Amino acid sequence: MESTFSQNYFELFGLPVSFEVDSNTLSEHYRELQRASHPDKFANATDQERRLAVQQAAQINEAFRVLKSPLERGKYLLSLQGINLDEETDTSMDPQFLMQQMELRESLEEVLDAKDPLGKLASLLQEIEKSMNDMIAELSVLFAKANDEAYKQARDTLRKMQFMHKLRDEVEEIEEDLI
């Protein structure tokens, strides 16, 4: 029997290796897996099993986190192809995208002086969400192609998405300070 620790996250969750993940099935499988491995189910087991349960439940939580998020899922799919985004040294970016980033960041700086900062932040968030949704759609197409050129493009899209995520976190932080 193959150890669950050597399975990839998709296998662990009984899902096909794909960018498309049905969120209901994912949540349902998550609950089933936790039912089988959560340390609470091993409160009376041997120390050996209790340690294993903590590790196994932690692995399931980590897998769930990755599979749930389109960005993390995409990065993970690439890593299964041997492409590791965090270790890449080539960090050149599409200049057009960089321009857009700069504009978005400028409007973020102006927010605090605006009359209705919360409203401004909300529309900025909306803009970020929209461009992230476009990226998700793009990734769907690219991962379905499943060839080297498509993976390369997916890598570039994911890198842009990382920028967007960071920006969104910053917007939310500012929003948190305001409310």
Next chain:
Amino acid sequence: MALLQISEPGQSDAPHQHKLAAGIDLGTTNSLVATVRSGVPETLPNKQGEHLLPSVVQYKKDSAPVVGSEARAAATKDPLNTISSVKRFMGRGLDDVKLLGSQLPYEFVDSESDMPRLRTVAGDFSPVEISADILKTLKQCAQESLGDELTGVVITVPAYFDDAQRQATKDAARLAGLNVLRLMNEPTAAAVAYGLDRGSEGVHAVFDLGGGTFDISILRLNKGVFEVLATAGDSALGGDDMDHAIAEWIMQQASINDDADHAQLRRLMHVSRDAKEALTESDKTTVKIELSDGTFWEGELTRDTFNELVDSLIRKTLIPCRRTLRDAGITAEDIQEVVMVGGSTRVPRVRELVGEFFGREPLVDIDPDKVVAIGAAVQADILAGNNPDSEMLLLDITPLSLGLETMGGLVEKVISRNTPIPVARAQDFTTFKDGQTALALHILQGERELVTDCRSLARFELRGIPAMVAGAARIRVTFQVDADGLLSVMAKEQTTGTESSIQVKPSYGLTDNEIEHMLRDSFDHAEDDAGMRMLREKQVEADRVIEALTAAIEENGDALLSPQERAEIDTSMKKLVVVKAGEDIRAIKKAISQLDKATQDFAARRMNASINKALTGHKLDEFNN
């Protein structure tokens, strides 16, 4: 071959005997203990028939400390030796405690460690020891009421408690001689009590405002699984602050000076609390207080004035509410029910504002003082193994982000808030200077970017890194948070395998040695008793291992073990059975770890089998499609 064993009358070792387990709500103002009897969870009364034990301890010069209502009654007469609301000091350094307010009617003393100690006639005590005295009283109350010893307890903590506060709570339990099955978050416990009661499904909010702490949690209930989606709060905000607000108003009205003595401050707090409670039912109340010159001041406090006094305090709770909704990715309309927990949710203005915020009438039908203890009792019963068929499963999260200090006094988050636990996450770091051979790791908890704005949990060093150019070393730091929400950290240099790890023990906490020492001190007859107790603990552990392993072999020993492996395990187990009957602690320890080793593969196979089985039904469905 080992001789067959026969147990003592009344001590039969039946495999599925009911184990006595209890849930403990260790509250700022009141504490409770509850258990499940004949399938029904209920709080246990003390000899006087009271279910709520005031969390007040009075220390006496020549006799044991008094805990509960008697101590509370003594507070005004003996303010310095009577400690209340000690939960507010748990896991806190002296500086934090001073920030809690200038009106604290105690005498704090400096000690070698950063942990504050309170001076009393019976000596100086840390908050952990004082909490242990409350826990001992609850333990005694439960054992008298149930007629036997408790095998384990679940103790609740505010969801927003940080690592230091959780560790302090666990230390207090250890001092009180309690076996902690799990630390459970208070809102989760309340959700269990409500959820099981009603068989609810969907997304719920639990608003928990106690005497000194505030928590808000958002949970999703689905077929017995309680999944916490987000939590936030303020571990220094509660009903006590409302009392302070009233006290300040009285001081102003009655022209009482700021430098009033301890007894006067205590009287003030009592009168204030009584006024607050009276205003739950009536629109106004009379406030009467004795002044230092023996005369009385009398005035009237209306609910409107009270509402004005506490409005900003209550509004402070709405900010975390907003944050949890956002973290959970939902809006107020998605919430099906809002559950109110904690004595302070009796204040009408609290209910009003919370109702307004969530756009629905909050639920108050289970006694807000008892609901947490009841939920904890249900969980304790399951963890003790009394309810093997239970569908219930709690998936909790870590309330605050955890990270490491990096160059420039910045915090790099390794685990972010609202991450499901248990969790293990690794991140790689590198050296800053050429030839650097050691790395100072500073572990922090909190949401801010700057080290100075976060809570420092611990520091440790990784030494023996081979000299390399800056940035060449690859140091993998792994954070692990267990199901109690407690953190351990491990660092490893990847190229050489140099390793260092730490079980995070906050700098202002108690060391293991200090706890051992206190445990020993607490035995009146010194050495022998402590030795006996350690022996008994080991024997109990051996029993637990044998029982668990026997059940595991019965379940799938045939399927997962070869005859040879089975024989090896049997031999190790028999050996443990023999040594545990003796008095050699070291031999028992050794036999347990040998058995542990012999069953390593078996445990891993069982885990795999269980995981694979979990999804079998789904996989079949998918093939059929």
